[in-house]
Amino acid sequence: MRVEHELHARRRGRNIGVGLLLGAFIAIIFGLTVVKVLSLGDVRKFESFDHAPRPQLVPAEAPAAAEGAQ
Amino acid sequence: MTGFRDATGAMNFTGAATVARTGMNGHTMSDASLDSAVTAPGEAGLGDYFALLKPRVMSLVVFTALVGLLAAPVPVHPFVAFVAILCIAVGAGASGALNMWWDADIDAVMRRTAKRPIPAGKVAAAEALGLGLALSGFAVVLLFLATNWLAAGLLAFTIFFYAVVYSMWLKRATPQNIVIGGAAGAFPPMIGWAVATGGVSVESALMFALIFMWTPPHFWALALFVRTDYGDAGVPMLTETHGRRVTRNHVLGYTLPLVPVALGLGFTSIGGPVYLAVSVVLNIRFLLGAWAVWRRDETQAEADGYASEKRLFRLSLSYLFLHFGALLAEAVLRFYGLSVMPW
Numbered sequence: 193m194r195v196e197h198e199l200h201a202r203r204r205g206r207n208i209g210v211g212l213l214l215g216a217f218i219a220i221i222f223g224l225t226v227v228k229v230l231s232l233g234d235v236r237k238f239e240s241f242d243h244a245p246r247p248q249l250v251p252a253e254a255p256a257a258a259e260g261a262q
Numbered sequence: 263m264t265g266f267r268d269a270t271g272a273m274n275f276t277g278a279a280t281v282a283r284t285g286m287n288g289h290t291m292s293d294a295s296l297d298s299a300v301t302a303p304g305e306a307g308l309g310d311y312f313a314l315l316k317p318r319v320m321s322l323v324v325f326t327a328l329v330g331l332l333a334a335p336v337p338v339h340p341f342v343a344f345v346a347i348l349c350i351a352v353g354a355g356a357s358g359a360l361n362m363w364w365d366a367d368i369d370a371v372m373r374r375t376a377k378r379p380i381p382a383g384k385v386a387a388a389e390a391l392g393l394g395l396a397l398s399g400f401a402v403v404l405l406f407l408a409t410n411w412l413a414a415g416l417l418a419f420t421i422f423f424y425a426v427v428y429s430m431w432l433k434r435a436t437p438q439n440i441v442i443g444g445a446a447g448a449f450p451p452m453i454g455w456a457v458a459t460g461g462v463s464v465e466s467a468l469m470f471a472l473i474f475m476w477t478p479p480h481f482w483a484l485a486l487f488v489r490t491d492y493g494d495a496g497v498p499m500l501t502e503t504h505g506r507r508v509t510r511n512h513v514l515g516y517t518l519p520l521v522p523v524a525l526g527l528g529f530t531s532i533g534g535p536v537y538l539a540v541s542v543v544l545n546i547r548f549l550l551g552a553w554a555v556w557r558r559d560e561t562q563a564e565a566d567g568y569a570s571e572k573r574l575f576r577l578s579l580s581y582l583f584l585h586f587g588a589l590l591a592e593a594v595l596r597f598y599g600l601s602v603m604p605w
Contacts, residue, residue, distance in 0.1 A: 224407070
């Protein structure tokens with residue numbers, strides 16, 4: 193049986209309020225992040241640098257090293 | 263029953279004063295000679311912490327800041343605008359909490375403020391200080407991240423101005439405290455404008471000046487007909503330090519420069535015929551009201567129960583609200599392409 197401490201009952205309103213405020217804070221930061229990212233415009237201009245495969249950057253000795261390891 | 267109520271009230275008051283003192287000095291409450299149930303801070307609810315933020319002052323701050331933001335020629339994303347106004351409101355609330363922390367001793371003396379959370383013993387003074395500092399940091403940093411450094415810097419300066427310049431330096435030192443301290447209440451539309459434009463302009467400076475020049479006649483009209491206990495708390499008020507005749511002179515003296523400031527705003531890019539029409543009517547009435555307050559003496563004022571002073575104070579409330587409401591109306595008309603601006 194779980195007996196709730198009297199303090200918890202007394203501070204329930206305050207705790208719920210603090211919880212709601214923290215939730216609102218998270219929502220604000222998340223919303224602000226979404227708005228800021230969307231306001232950047234076309235995201236492909238960033239992806240072209242970060243996500244496009246560039247074979248010239250792959251080390252030439254990598255396959256040999258992998259075979260040697262086997 | 264009356265005796266019991268009086269005794270309880272007296273005990274609560276003493277306890278509250280003890281809490282305020284000990285909290286301010288950072289000592290424990292071991293010196294309290296009263297019942298601990300009376301001297302210990304009560305179980306503060308969320309509402310008590312909210313009361314520290316002076317929500318009524320916040321509502322005026324929110325309204326004027328919103329008008330400053332919407333009147334600006336640069337559109338702001340609605341969510342960013344919401345966060346910005348929230349930050350300005352929280353910043354204003356934080357300065358209110360810092361003000362209550364610093365003024366806990368005089369709040370306990372005055373009847374109007376004795377029920378505030380700190381003198382009432384619900385919130386410890388140190389808690390108010392912590393809340394004020396934390397919310398100040400939160401509001402300024404978030405406003406910087408959401409908008410720009412100028413808006414955040416202006417908000418930080420406003421908090422500093424209200425908490426330090428007004429509360430700590432001026433309030434107990436000079437009867438001109440509300441004149442200079444009024445600047446803190448005048449900054450919000452300038453911050454709202456900076457949120458949108460990232461700068462300061464004639465328009466935002468005039469919005470600042472409108473509130474700044476409006477504060478003295480608004481406040482001193484009230485001081486003429488309300489008997490306050492600021493004197494008991496050691497706060498110099500013009501009505502008591504220089505007399506009521508001088509206060510009447512000051513009411514008219516500050517109304518005269520207020521009129522061109524208010525009308526001048528109508529000829530800027532955020533003004534227009536709607537604003538000017540509203541402003542002309544309001545300023546004629548305000549000038550006549552200030553003139554009526556100035557030209558009579560105490561005997562005449564007492565004879566009709568300070569009717570002119572009360573009328574001027576009521577008018578001052580709608581004066582500011584309608585001026586900013588007219589600016590908002592002009593912004594809405596511009597948004598829909600309905601503005602008729604010959605200049």
